Amino acid sequence: MAEVVGPRLYSCCNCRNHVALHDDVISKAFQGRHGRAFLFSHAMNVMVGPKEDRHLMTGLHTVADVSCSDCREVLGWKYERAYEETQKYKEGKFILEKSKIVKENW
Template identity: 90%
Template sequence: MAEVIGPRLYSCCNCKNEVALHDDIISKAFQGRNGRAFLFSHAMNIVVGPKEDRHLMTGLHTVADVHCCDCREVLGWKYERAYEEAQKYKEGKFVLEKSKIVKENW
């Protein structure tokens, strides 16, 4: 009998807690603190930290760090507000750093 395979996932690199679905990737062309990062429409099993204004490569944004809900590893950030009109599409989206997540079910 064929093995049932679930959705392709990304998990926390530290504890393997599932944090995002591959199908929710909007862009793989983002830059994190530690290298490449992905923009996701949704994230799960995370804790959103306090909001703060940061000057990023694309201008001023209000962001909040996102942590794994199990081990508290910082995985990336959530865009809360973009001040430039061209960046508004990022609001409510999540950036997860490639070095902080691992593939599951591939």
């Protein structure tokens, strides 16, 4: 008999707080500060820090660091604004670093 399993999730590596749904992954081909990162359409149970301009691999962006709402671990960032037309699709999306999240319900 098959068990009923909830949605596949990603959790904070530090405290296991649920931070994103697998269904919200847009791309797994991004680069974070500390290695590979995933681009998500949504994130949950996170705090968004102050906005700042950063020069990233794809140009200048206004971003805000994203932290776990439980343990305050910095997990990645949110794209607030992209200055290049080809990067506008990232606005409002979240980068979560692969090394900072763990899979749940897989």
